Every structure is written in structure tokens, then in C-alpha cells.
Amino acid sequence: MPDVIVVSDGNEEFDKLVKSLGYRISYHIFWRGKINPKYYISKGKIEELKERAKEIKAERVIVDGILKSSQWYNLEREIKLPVDDRIKLIIDIFADRAKSREAMMQVEYANLKYEISHVRETIHRMRLGEHPGFMAGGEYEVADYYEMIRRKMAKIRKELEKLKIQREERRKRRREEGYILVGIAGYTNTGKSTLLKALSGRDVPIEDRMFSTLSTRTSKLGKEKILITDTVGFVDNMPPWLIRAFEPTLEEIYHADIVLLLLDCHDDPEEFRKKFILSLDIIQSRVRGKIIPVINKIDGCRDIKEKIEILDDLSKPVLISAKNGMGIEDLIGRIKEEMKIAKFYAEVEKGSRAYEFIMRFGRVTNVYGVEKMKMVFEMPEHKYRELKRMFDENSTGNGGVLKKI
Ligand SMILES: Nc1nc2c(ncn2[C@@H]2O[C@H](COP(=O)(O)OP(=O)(O)OP(=O)(O)O)[C@@H](O)[C@H]2O)c(=O)[nH]1
């Protein structure tokens, strides 16, 4: 395990992120002071860092903060060790987890975007007459490298754009087939994948580590005409450009009919409130559908009442334990209620337009008859209205029966 030194205010979440990448934290530098424009941290802390790094032979320093490229440059030159900030750490974690082609492209894009600002800084310093040691070659080589990164980024952007169009088409097709699209959003490790598994019965990988899911995954909710999509989790202090790099996964949330905003009941109330507000910040202005807050991990959870009150601003939360199945039926009920899915009875000719429509957009629970079919089915209200029109227009046609039950 590579040894690293962490510079932070001691928050555990950051340590978890660092460890989730397989680093051993050999030393902590506690730092919460005023930002030093030149080095980000104070001169005193830099001295402490240098001493410790030598003692424990640390391989790199990871700072819980977002460094300007000039600060990164100055720190590395001063400490003579690679320095990563929070963004780089998150990108590296993403790179470690990415499996799908799209996720890998997104990570590469984010990484190039990060790197290009550093290369720009290096070029700037060279023009000022400095000689950065870590990057071989002169100004022209570095400038070439810069151009290469730009070309690569443009290429990836184009590819990602193509995939985006494919995804839009797929969503359109699914809607045309009468599916309701439900997206699961929330912080990393809140149990989004576990919930997908509980709802769909599909065996999905679940791990107690951050960012185990890096691509979206869509599954059907049992026999219902409902599709659930699991997404990448949120984390604190992601700069907007990095969130944008993973926009395609967020799109599944933005365009969903219903968004389940998942929260972790095991967080203490303060943490819980903070994550709720930040999650809403990311999605609320762009989500078209209805947001349903869902409190997960109610098994062994404390201060539930206080947490419910925090969420009540938005709408009444559903309480579940995705792991042991508690509340899952309530959640399905709530989704149907929000989508106004109701139960109907119809008598129609087999093979008629109305029959085909019900088979396609409804969830048929009971059907009997040979030519004249008697059917019990569930369907969203808006689809029912379309069906009703079909019956009304076709007064002399199959002369069927249609009613709500
Ligand atoms: N106690 C308890 N643990 C749960 C529950 N749901 C999920 N977990 C645990 O929480 C951890 C994270 O679960 P995941 O489903 O992978 O979480 P995720 O939100 O998909 O995480 P990322 O994909 O990493 O963003 C796992 O260890 C789960 O077993 C629950 O209802 N109760």
C-alpha cells in the first residue's frame, strides 16, 4: 500500500475517499487556516510536511481542497513530491472504478481537463524563465503536448455526444412503449444499487465503498411497466465542471418521470441535512419529474423523526431499508400514486386497437375470454385517457366496456 500524507481538517469522509483508492494514510497534517494564495497552505505547514514526508517516505501528498494550478505547481516544487487535491483524488477513484466504455471516456475527459490546466501553468512558468523539473523537454514539447491533449478532448467530446443521442433515442423508445422512468439519485454509498436490487430483483454489485457504481444501470420493476435507473453518487465539493463531465448519468435523472432522492439514515442529522440540501442543489432546477425523498437504512437508525422533519419541506419521505426489504412495497405504492396508476376493467375484441393498446401500455393482471376478452389491468391515468378516447371515437366499433375499478 502506498503511503500518503493527508492535509485536511480531519474530516472522516475525505479519509474514506483516500483509503478507498488503496492508500495508507501515514500522517495527517491538520489544516483549516486561511488559504495562502501562493501555496494554499501556510509556510509553517509546508515545513511540517517536508519533515514528515522525509521521515515516513511518503509517496504523495493529498490535500482536501481544490488547488489552483499555480498553487499545485508551487507546492510540488516546494515539497518535491506529487501533490493531489480533492478533484484529482475523485478522478482517480472514478478511473479505478470505470468499466463501461462511456464511463471510461468520461473519466479520461475529466482527467485531461484537469491535466490541461497544469500544462498551461507549466507553459506559463517556462515563459517566465522557470525550468520545471518534472516534465522533460522544452517549451515547444510542452506546447505540443498541450495541443495533443486538446485534440484528444475534442475527439472524446464528439464520441460522448454520439452516445448522448443514442441514449435520448432509447429513452424516447421506452416512453413510447409506455414505460415510466424512475431514476435513483443520492450521495455515494447511500444504497442506490441496493435499492435497484430490491426493486428489480436483479443481482447488482453492491459494496461498502465509495463510487462502486460509475455507469447507469436500468432494470424493470417486476412485471410493472416501470424502469428504474441506478446512477453515480454525489460527493461533496465537486466543482461544476467535474459534475458536468458525468452529466450523461445525471441526464437519466433529469429526464425521469420520478426521481427517488435517496438519503442515508445512518448519517447524523447535521450530515443528513447537508447532503439533502446539496443533492437538491444539483438536481432540483433540472429535474422535470417529481422528486420523492426516500430515507434508506432505517434498520438501526436513530433520530428518524428529526430527519423526516428535515425532508418534509419537499414532500413526505418514504422510509425503507433496501437491505432487508422494509418499506419497499410502500415505495412502489408511492411511485404508482405519483404516476396516478389506477386499475381498470375492459371488455374488448381480441386483436382490436383497444386490445393492442392495453397489452402494450397496461399491466394486465387478469385476462379471460376467447374472442371477447375481459381484462383487468393497471395503467397511468394519462394513458387511460388516450384509451378512453379510442372507445369514445369507436362508438359503433367493438362496443366494448371500459371502467375504473
Ligand atoms: N444497514 C443497511 N445497510 C444498507 C442498506 N442499503 C444499503 N446498505 C449498505 O450500504 C452500502 C452501500 O450500498 P450500495 O447500494 O452499493 O450504495 P450506492 O449508493 O449504490 O453506492 P455507490 O454506487 O458507491 O455510489 C453497502 O454496504 C450496503 O450493504 C440498508 O437498508 N441498511
Ligand SMILES: [Mg+2]
Ligand atoms: Mg451503486
